[in-house]
Amino acid sequence: MQRKEKHALFWGAGQLAIMAGGIIWFGGAGLIPLELQLYLCALCLTVGMAGYWSGTQFFIGKLRAYHVRWMLPVILTLSGFFYYLWHLNNAWLPPGSAAALGLVMLWGGSRLVSVNNRYRWLGLTLMLRGGFNLFSAASLSPDLYKVWFVGTSILKVLTMLGLIYAVQDEIQQRYARTIDSLSHGFLIRDRRGYIHVANERCAKLLGFNSAQELIGLHVCDLLPGLTREMADHYFFRFEADGAEYPIADTAIFKLRNGNHLPVELLGSPYVERGRLYCLVQLLDISERKKKDDLLYQAARVDPVTGYCNRHALSVRLTEEVKKAAAVGRECAVLFIDLDKFKRVNDSFGHAAGDELLRNAADSLHHLLRPTDVLARFGGDEFIIVIADLAPNSAEQMAIDCADAVIAAMAKGFELSYHAISVTASVGIACYPHHGADSDTLIRNADIAMYAAKKAGRGERRVFNDAMNAVAKNALAIDGALRDAIEANEFYLVYQAITNAHTGKLTKVEALLRWNSPLLGPMPPDRFIPVAEDSGMIIALGTWVLEQACRQVGLWKHSVLDDVTISINVSAWQLADPGFVTLVSQALIRNGLSPHQLELELTERVLIEDAANVQTVLAQLRALGVGISLDDFGTGYSSLSYLTQFHLNTLKIDRAFVMDIEHSERSNSLVHAIIAMGHSLGLQLVAEGVETAGQAAILEKMGCHYLQGYHISRPILADDLLHFAGDRAAPQAQPDFVI
Numbered sequence: 001m002q003r004k005e006k007h008a009l010f011w012g013a014g015q016l017a018i019m020a021g022g023i024i025w026f027g028g029a030g031l032i033p034l035e036l037q038l039y040l041c042a043l044c045l046t047v048g049m050a051g052y053w054s055g056t057q058f059f060i061g062k063l064r065a066y067h068v069r070w071m072l073p074v075i076l077t078l079s080g081f082f083y084y085l086w087h088l089n090n091a092w093l094p095p096g097s098a099a100a101l102g103l104v105m106l107w108g109g110s111r112l113v114s115v116n117n118r119y120r121w122l123g124l125t126l127m128l129r130g131g132f133n134l135f136s137a138a139s140l141s142p143d144l145y146k147v148w149f150v151g152t153s154i155l156k157v158l159t160m161l162g163l164i165y166a167v168q169d170e171i172q173q174r175y176a177r178t179i180d181s182l183s184h185g186f187l188i189r190d191r192r193g194y195i196h197v198a199n200e201r202c203a204k205l206l207g208f209n210s211a212q213e214l215i216g217l218h219v220c221d222l223l224p225g226l227t228r229e230m231a232d233h234y235f236f237r238f239e240a241d242g243a244e245y246p247i248a249d250t251a252i253f254k255l256r257n258g259n260h261l262p263v264e265l266l267g268s269p270y271v272e273r274g275r276l277y278c279l280v281q282l283l284d285i286s287e288r289k290k291k292d293d294l295l296y297q298a299a300r301v302d303p304v305t306g307y308c309n310r311h312a313l314s315v316r317l318t319e320e321v322k323k324a325a326a327v328g329r330e331c332a333v334l335f336i337d338l339d340k341f342k343r344v345n346d347s348f349g350h351a352a353g354d355e356l357l358r359n360a361a362d363s364l365h366h367l368l369r370p371t372d373v374l375a376r377f378g379g380d381e382f383i384i385v386i387a388d389l390a391p392n393s394a395e396q397m398a399i400d401c402a403d404a405v406i407a408a409m410a411k412g413f414e415l416s417y418h419a420i421s422v423t424a425s426v427g428i429a430c431y432p433h434h435g436a437d438s439d440t441l442i443r444n445a446d447i448a449m450y451a452a453k454k455a456g457r458g459e460r461r462v463f464n465d466a467m468n469a470v471a472k473n474a475l476a477i478d479g480a481l482r483d484a485i486e487a488n489e490f491y492l493v494y495q496a497i498t499n500a501h502t503g504k505l506t507k508v509e510a511l512l513r514w515n516s517p518l519l520g521p522m523p524p525d526r527f528i529p530v531a532e533d534s535g536m537i538i539a540l541g542t543w544v545l546e547q548a549c550r551q552v553g554l555w556k557h558s559v560l561d562d563v564t565i566s567i568n569v570s571a572w573q574l575a576d577p578g579f580v581t582l583v584s585q586a587l588i589r590n591g592l593s594p595h596q597l598e599l600e601l602t603e604r605v606l607i608e609d610a611a612n613v614q615t616v617l618a619q620l621r622a623l624g625v626g627i628s629l630d631d632f633g634t635g636y637s638s639l640s641y642l643t644q645f646h647l648n649t650l651k652i653d654r655a656f657v658m659d660i661e662h663s664e665r666s667n668s669l670v671h672a673i674i675a676m677g678h679s680l681g682l683q684l685v686a687e688g689v690e691t692a693g694q695a696a697i698l699e700k701m702g703c704h705y706l707q708g709y710h711i712s713r714p715i716l717a718d719d720l721l722h723f724a725g726d727r728a729a730p731q732a733q734p735d736f737v738i
Ligand SMILES: Nc1nc2c(ncn2[C@@H]2O[C@H](COP(=O)(O)O[C@H]3[C@@H](O)[C@H](n4cnc5c(=O)[nH]c(N)nc54)O[C@@H]3COP(=O)(O)O)[C@@H](O)[C@H]2O)c(=O)[nH]1
Pocket: 495, 509, 510, 511, 512, 523, 524, 525, 528, 541, 544, 567, 568, 569, 570, 600, 630, 631, 654, 687, 688, 689, 690, 707, 708, 709, 710, 714
């Protein structure tokens, strides 16, 4: 029994004692000795009075520990007193008992009435009983005991009802206070959806003024978006076999006032008088939702552009593929890479780079329909998903979109401090032709983008299987390249470049070789492009520069004492801000004079980032290092480069040299290049000289240096030393014929 219900125990005990006294007095006559009968009746009366008194004290919260301690001595004393009185005249027993009890009841009733409204009814009935008892004691003759008995019985029933009402009301108040003090909403609904109980918090959450307003309403009256079917379905879940409670749900409620409320619902079953109810707790999760939304944003939105990030793209593309598969439609993935973006970052700083990305993303977004997806995939890479396309239309739609993308990028962007134009390379992969899932489509679009980039800037390519083979190959090379420097898998070979007139070996070109334990001997024209794509060419080029300079240092005081070494330099290396320092340190460390080093660049390197290259080349020239233009004639062959970049040497590509003996056109072309080189004061090296005839013609045309298999294949450093030694000997005159 709870602490609060002990009054019932006291009152009950008191009433029982009084009934026992009555039975002893009226029924015990002749059965037990009179003196004992009198004392037992006195004891029952005092226990009864004590029960009513302590029950009342307890009910109004005034029963103290010392009351309980003194209870027994008081009962014994008072019962002794009554026994003494009735021993004098036992006719005083019934009226005396009624009067004593009446006094206690009057006192108790008045206390209850004065203390709390809720106990008023109980108090009044007790007072009535008390008054009736006093009145009976004073006026009733034994003949009217029956009337007295009926009267007290009726009053006892009334007291009982008063007690039930008071206790029930108290329990209800306690229950109401408890649920109102809950920080979350609370309601009890029945099977049909009608609300029986709700707390104030629930009313406030749902936009009502008080909990009372909710009672009797149907849950559908609270939430405009809720249908009877939904409400029924919610209830059915409580009856389902194996249901685990509480049943938790989250939902966004549309309230009557138009607001939206994100809530968590915790539903538990509740049985009252054999009926199943649903007890629902409503937790306002607006704050939690805000945090979740922020986390969601962070997890799905690219912080620079505000569009989807890689993760969100994967989710959206997976959805689009699923949708397309379900209805036999298509979709397309465009992988877009901004050419030259790294240069923007390096030259103007990351703030400008970010601004460019934002601008580029916005212009891409303008090209799309609301159903399409734009995501920043990483660095300067964007992906567009064109969703929901008719069968056999995806490829053409993607091509049109790619053209629009390229055109939009080519328009250029007005950034805060700079106007920048970029080009974009676009790779296309379509569902279902080029992949059946998100990862495959993205990978294949990337492969196609790579092919577009290879074809030149501002190109687009649609994926095909041949591209895949190339990409797989590149992937294998890329993987093997990663640890190849540390594993010492690279070495250099040197190819002699001789004076066309005297045959003297004055220059050598250092050429990189890779003997991969995994892939076997790997020609540079296969692994250099992969290293360039991954950026590994910077580490590789640094290694070549150091090795080549170290080798020339080792050749000091030999027949190759004053030889000039040429090394190939890629665009990445030139864009590296530390490159000039790297070169000058390599020269100093290995004791080389700057003129002993010549850097070979291709025309492509020059045009990639003309402004930056010009600055770097000027610094290198100032250092005294030679600059040579490799493969001249195969690319743009622009005369303006020759003057603009202050080159020292022009290397005529072997494609012209190889036909020089038989093709009038090649012959005239080489002739023209040599004449032009002369007029610009450039040194001329003919590459790929394979025959004595070619050497003779070139020498006659005025070409200064010759390089090719006719003179020597690229060979190891020691072999080159022997080769040079042989060549320096007086008998080793050049064997070509003029
Ligand atoms: N960035 C770097 N690029 C490098 C480096 N080492 C090499 N390379 C580049 O790789 C391409 C292929 O080079 P390789 O296979 O070494 O071919 C060179 C010669 O072997 C070849 N050659 C020379 N003479 C002849 C000839 O008479 N016939 C013939 N068929 N081939 C010949 O030409 C290549 C040298 O070319 P080039 O550099 O243009 O002078 C090549 O593009 C290299 O540049 C490196 O360290 N870094």
